[in-house]
Amino acid sequence: MLNNLMHNEPPALPGRGFIRLRIDLSYDGTMFAGWASQPKLRAVQSEVEKALQIAFHLKNPVNTIVGGRTDAGVHARGQVIHADVPESVLKEDFGKIKYSLNGLLDADVRILDIANSPYGFDARFAAIARTYSYSFSNGAPDPLYRNFVVPAWRKLDVEAMNKASEKLLGLNDFTAFCKRTQYGTSIRTLNQFDWRHTDFGVMATLEADAFCYSMVRSIVGCLLPVGEGRRDIDYPKQVLDSEVRHDDIVTMPAHGLVLEKISYAADDELMARQEITRARRENTEVEN
Amino acid sequence: MLNNLMHNEPPALPGRGFIRLRIDLSYDGTMFAGWASQPKLRAVQSEVEKALQIAFHLKNPVNTIVGGRTDAGVHARGQVIHADVPESVLKEDFGKIKYSLNGLLDADVRILDIANSPYGFDARFAAIARTYSYSFSNGAPDPLYRNFVVPAWRKLDVEAMNKASEKLLGLNDFTAFCKRTQYGTSIRTLNQFDWRHTDFGVMATLEADAFCYSMVRSIVGCLLPVGEGRRDIDYPKQVLDSEVRHDDIVTMPAHGLVLEKISYAADDELMARQEITRARRENTEVEN
Numbered sequence: 001m002l003n004n005l006m007h008n009e010p011p012a013l014p015g016r017g018f019i020r021l022r023i024d025l026s027y028d029g030t031m032f033a034g035w036a037s038q039p040k041l042r043a044v045q046s047e048v049e050k051a052l053q054i055a056f057h058l059k060n061p062v063n064t065i066v067g068g069r070t071d072a073g074v075h076a077r078g079q080v081i082h083a084d085v086p087e088s089v090l091k092e093d094f095g096k097i098k099y100s101l102n103g104l105l106d107a108d109v110r111i112l113d114i115a116n117s118p119y120g121f122d123a124r125f126a127a128i129a130r131t132y133s134y135s136f137s138n139g140a141p142d143p144l145y146r147n148f149v150v151p152a153w154r155k156l157d158v159e160a161m162n163k164a165s166e167k168l169l170g171l172n173d174f175t176a177f178c179k180r181t182q183y184g185t186s187i188r189t190l191n192q193f194d195w196r197h198t199d200f201g202v203m204a205t206l207e208a209d210a211f212c213y214s215m216v217r218s219i220v221g222c223l224l225p226v227g228e229g230r231r232d233i234d235y236p237k238q239v240l241d242s243e244v245r246h247d248d249i250v251t252m253p254a255h256g257l258v259l260e261k262i263s264y265a266a267d268d269e270l271m272a273r274q275e276i277t278r279a280r281r282e283n284t285e286v287e288n
Numbered sequence: 289m290l291n292n293l294m295h296n297e298p299p300a301l302p303g304r305g306f307i308r309l310r311i312d313l314s315y316d317g318t319m320f321a322g323w324a325s326q327p328k329l330r331a332v333q334s335e336v337e338k339a340l341q342i343a344f345h346l347k348n349p350v351n352t353i354v355g356g357r358t359d360a361g362v363h364a365r366g367q368v369i370h371a372d373v374p375e376s377v378l379k380e381d382f383g384k385i386k387y388s389l390n391g392l393l394d395a396d397v398r399i400l401d402i403a404n405s406p407y408g409f410d411a412r413f414a415a416i417a418r419t420y421s422y423s424f425s426n427g428a429p430d431p432l433y434r435n436f437v438v439p440a441w442r443k444l445d446v447e448a449m450n451k452a453s454e455k456l457l458g459l460n461d462f463t464a465f466c467k468r469t470q471y472g473t474s475i476r477t478l479n480q481f482d483w484r485h486t487d488f489g490v491m492a493t494l495e496a497d498a499f500c501y502s503m504v505r506s507i508v509g510c511l512l513p514v515g516e517g518r519r520d521i522d523y524p525k526q527v528l529d530s531e532v533r534h535d536d537i538v539t540m541p542a543h544g545l546v547l548e549k550i551s552y553a554a555d556d557e558l559m560a561r562q563e564i565t566r567a568r569r570e571n572t573e574v575e576n
Contacts, residue, residue, distance in 0.1 A: 026430060026431055026432075027431055028431040028432045028434070075432055077430060077432070107431065107434055108431050108434075109431065110428070110429070110430075110431050112428060140398070140400060141398070142314060142365060142398075143314055143315055143316040143395065143396050143397065143398050144314075144316045144363055144365070144435070144436050144546070146316070146395055146396075147432070148432050198487045199486045199487040199488065200487065258432070
């Protein structure tokens with residue numbers, strides 16, 4: 001706890017007289033400069049915090065803590081945040097509050113759920129895994145999907161991409177796919193990485209405990225030439241094993257990326273999980 | 289032919305020294321006032337005609353004839369048009385022309401194909417069938433899909449919708465689902481009408497020789513309460529059989545509708561098909 005204060009970190013528990021709300025939301029990132037508030041730019045965070053302030057009739061802005069900080073243009077289908085608000089402001093049921101928030105927000109942000117959170121919940125530090133998807137077209141792109149599907153002009157070989165992706169699973173040093181490593185380790189556990197056909201093309205799904213900056217976009221950029229038949233199935237694993245950043249790997253555009261899900265520890269393990277993540281963070285900046 | 293001139297109709301064949309191009313295209317209708325050019329409004333037709341004029345270095349605008357005229361907000365994945373241009377302007381291969389056109393057009397319109405058309409081809413009058421899709425969400429809507437998926441807040445029973453839809457197939461008088469009938473008959477042949485789960489919810493596919501104005505949007509508006517369990521499976525057929533326009537059937541929003549495909553007669557039957565459609569049109573305004 002002392003460390004948290006030293007690092008100016010958000011508190012592990014809400015203050016006296018406050019309750020911690022868990023809010024699940026989705027957004028189309030096209031018209032946003034990302035999750036995080038920035039001066040003069042439209043960010044999801046500032047829009048949501050403003051809506052919370054109005055919905056709860058508060059004098060001061062509501063601070064939110066986000067589970068998966070998304071970049072400009074990145075979308076979210078299962079973003080999770082928390083906000084500590086005075087107990088006294090909860091005068092309506094959560095269904096009505098959700099309805100109010102969605103009325104206040106523009107159509108590109110939707111509150112999916114708002115509820116009291118269990119003891120020890122923290123949207124960022126109690127998370128155990130993040131799931132992202134990345135979508136390519138499978139041949140000529142469809143203009144209806146252009147804000148969330150990246151054009152792949154040739155038909156992609158999903159089977160080859162799956163074989164190549166499987167080799168990256170497990171606990172690995174992902175330095176080769178991490179843009180910035182100055183903050184510490186790039187060692188991550190990749191639990192899931194597969195490709196499937198969707199109605200709009202071909203979609204990768206990746207789940208890991210955490211991702212370093214641009215990791216998903218670099219990994220899919222490494223797999224794309226495998227799908228196109230320009231690289232063989234062993235190529236991504238060779239890149240991974242090199243453990244150096246490869247300049248010939250294209251970091252794919254932000255708009256193909258969707259934060260699908262954030263997984264949390266079981267209710268009775270939330271506080272323990274927070275402490276583990278916060279302790280680890282003294283040495284490592286966990287980028288999502 | 290005389291009739292065509294009397295009605296100021298587009299010619300059945302290109303004039304001497306002209307060739308007829310078939311152009312396949314797709315568009316996101318969100319930011320358009322529909323296909324047809326209108327003063328001061330952004331329409332797909334005027335954007336495409338302007339691009340054709342520039343790409344072919346023509347002094348005069350290129351007139352296009354459309355296979356399926358779409359309303360404001362309606363999308364197209366398989367729109368077909370034709371344009372008669374002087375043979376002399378074709379100085380590049382069609383691949384390069386397509387590339388130029390896509391460079392000239394905004395990202396919400398994409399030329400899929402441009403080619404010489406067979407003798408007797410006419411985008412409108414040689415068509416034998418149109419296929420439309422209509423998409424609902426299946427529960428809470430996803431903001432990424434909000435421009436082409438209409439929210440359905442309850443889970444939809446696709447099996448019930450399929451059973452009800454099947455009863456509407458065949459040659460029927462669709463007066464009950466046609467907004468304007470002053471132009472003549474509402475008798476149409478519905479070849480296909482089914483529902484399936486997609487990655488963005490639930491999608492209806494309808495194929496008919498032609499559709500009268502707002503017909504697809506009215507039919508799906510009649511099927512929605514069946515999917516929600518508010519109406520039974522026989523309801524849509526009862527509405528059809530009544531053969532009068534029903535005011536309690538909601539015409540669903542334009543943005544869920546996509547023109548998927550236009551089917552044409554075989555190459556050696558194009559001219560005969562044109563004559564049939566044009567003759568029929570003396571009595572009937574065929575609305576697509």
